[in-house]
Amino acid sequence: MNIEAHHAAVHIWAFKRKVLGLIISCQLPGANNFPLLVDHTSREANYFRNRLEELNAGKLEPLHDAIIDENVFFLRIMADHAKFIGHLLDPSERQLVEQARNFSHDFDQLLYQALDLSSMRPQSQTGPLLDQFLDQNRVSVASLRDFKKTARDLIEACKIKSIIHPLLADHVFREAERFLCLIDMFEASLTGSTTASK
Ligand SMILES: [Fe+2]
Numbered sequence: 001m002n003i004e005a006h007h008a009a010v011h012i013w014a015f016k017r018k019v020l021g022l023i024i025s026c027q028l029p030g031a032n033n034f035p036l037l038v039d040h041t042s043r044e045a046n047y048f049r050n051r052l053e054e055l056n057a058g059k060l061e062p063l064h065d066a067i068i069d070e071n072v073f074f075l076r077i078m079a080d081h082a083k084f085i086g087h088l089l090d091p092s093e094r095q096l097v098e099q100a101r102n103f104s105h106d107f108d109q110l111l112y113q114a115l116d117l118s119s120m121r122p123q124s125q126t127g128p129l130l131d132q133f134l135d136q137n138r139v140s141v142a143s144l145r146d147f148k149k150t151a152r153d154l155i156e157a158c159k160i161k162s163i164i165h166p167l168l169a170d171h172v173f174r175e176a177e178r179f180l181c182l183i184d185m186f187e188a189s190l191t192g193s194t195t196a197s198k
Contacts, residue, residue, distance in 0.1 A: 034087065064122075068114065078144055088162055089164065099147060100147075152169040
């Protein structure tokens with residue numbers, strides 16, 4: 001089951017780590033990707049590999065753990081995206097750069113909050129706490145998603161100055177959409193599990 005996809009994910013992860021090693025040891029002169037961007041894409045490959053393994057084993061993390069772990073993963077991904085956008089926009093796009101910087105700050109804060117919650121486990125495993133955690137993240141992810149959508153559309157229409165590839169602009173938008181879907185799914189599962197336990 002999914003063996004080929006798993007194989008491919010393992011290999012692309014190893015390849016990305018190799019490229020990262022070459023970039024940070026200055027053995028790839030002229031490489032025009034940030035080390036953090038390559039590290040980011042390797043984390044995404046690793047995430048995909050882990051999801052396939054979970055699927056193949058038919059084992060899913062308990063709901064409360066999954067909520068915290070997925071949020072820690074995606075909040076960092078969102079914080080990275082905001083940083084990439086901020087650094088790849090033309091410096092003359094001052095307002096957009098400023099907005100991207102603010103998003104980067106907000107998501108760094110949310111990530112630290114999620115990490116704090118993560119280290120408080122299992123005491124943190126209470127429905128009301130996770131509910132508020134998800135609500136707070138949803139608000140920020142929705143506004144980042146809207147910002148990314150605008151940026152993507154403007155890049156596609158050649159209306160702003162940047163060195164952001166249209167595919168990267170689309171990727172960051174789609175990943176925010178995915179995170180929002182996950183949040184909604186978790187929220188529904190939480191509601192379902194509290195109703196079931198009543
Ligand atoms: Fe990404």
